[in-house]
Amino acid sequence: MLRHAFPDAEVVFHAQDGHVKRLKPNLADVEGITFRSCSPFTVPFGLSRHNPLGGYLAARRCLGEMVRAVGDRSLTMTAVLGVDANLLSALRRTWPRTSSAPLHMILHNHLAAAARWRTRNPLYRPFDFLSALAMPMAPRHRLIALELGIKEATVELVPTLAPNVETLEHPILTSEWVTEREPVPGERLKIGFLGHASNSKGFDRFMEIARKSGPDKEFHAIGLGSPEALAMDLRVLARPPAASSVPRTEYVEALTGIDAVCLPLSQGYDYVASGSVIDAIVGLKPLFCLRNRSVEGIFKKYGSIGYLADTIEDLEAFVLKASMETVLQQRPMWVANLAKIRAARSPEALAPAYAASVQALMR
DSSP states (O other): OHHHHSTTSOEEEEEOHHHHHHHGGGGTTSTTEEEEEOOOOOOGGGOOTTSHHHHHHHHHHHHHHHHHHHTTOOOSOEEEEOOOHHHHHHHHHHHHHHOOSOEEEEOOSHHHHHHHOOOOOTTTGGGSHHHHHTSOOOTTEEEEESSTTHHHHHHHHOGGGGGGEEEOOOOOOGGGOOOOOOOOTTSOEEEEEESOBOGGGTHHHHHHHHHHOOTTEEEEEESBBOHHHHTSOOTTOSBOOBSSOOOHHHHHHHHHTOSEEEEOOOGGGGSSOOHHHHHHHHTTOOEEEEOOHHHHHHHHHHOOSEEEESSHHHHHHHHHHOOHHHHHHHHHHHHHHHHHHHHHTSHHHHHHHHHHHHHHHTO
């Protein structure tokens, strides 16, 4: 997307060596992108990243690498994918002395974790993520929410952040688009759980629904299984979660073969974009999901893409009652809205607004 937003600028992508090796071949046909390996974000002395001293030292080391990477370049903007409390604090204090260009800090899962649980340790609490968010931020620094609804949920937690949070709907590469599979009337309704199968993501609830369902449905877990998931009795599933990482080609092939996606996501997804929801959009698969701010934001802007339940009991009742015939009745509307989202989130479609938001900060 950066390539489309700033066609004449040099784009330099720094990441750990493994990430570079996996990503670079997928962008081999895109000109003007330089890939460079950097050291991982590691906390010294075996300390937790939540330890104020260990986290501070790790953040300073990361910041030093960023400063060296910039050198004497004149920057258009800088984006950091994922910041914890320590790196956020270090960037807020120090980065304005390195560059006056806009700095975008992409919200990952740290805010969701902080909203679910905060330490009671009085020595750690002033340095946790919510405490770091409450500190003043430079006018050209932005936290970037990758899904609708997350900005509003974040500002409710920390009202002073309102000027410094922007929404960038998660880009979807056109090369990732999955060919639509037309369900066959009379077949079993194939329902999938996508991504990491963990109880924090609702896999245990998915399994409860699968166990209670009749023979007219088939349940698939497409992705890596967590230890708690792999310890379950998984015989009810047509496809159990994998014991090791699933190659993207295999993942997409399995996604193509299902009819709908069921995600009993927790309220933590008020504050983090779900890659599994993005994959449902990629595959044009109707979504049966528990209500949270991010999914609710998608429904509100683009229309219904499936069923949005208020409670786990509501979701369970809907899935148990659903059949291939009832899904086929509403599927044309759901798929049309999914296709609308997919097109609106292509890098080419998102680039003009993103470029304009960056340029507005430079004035």
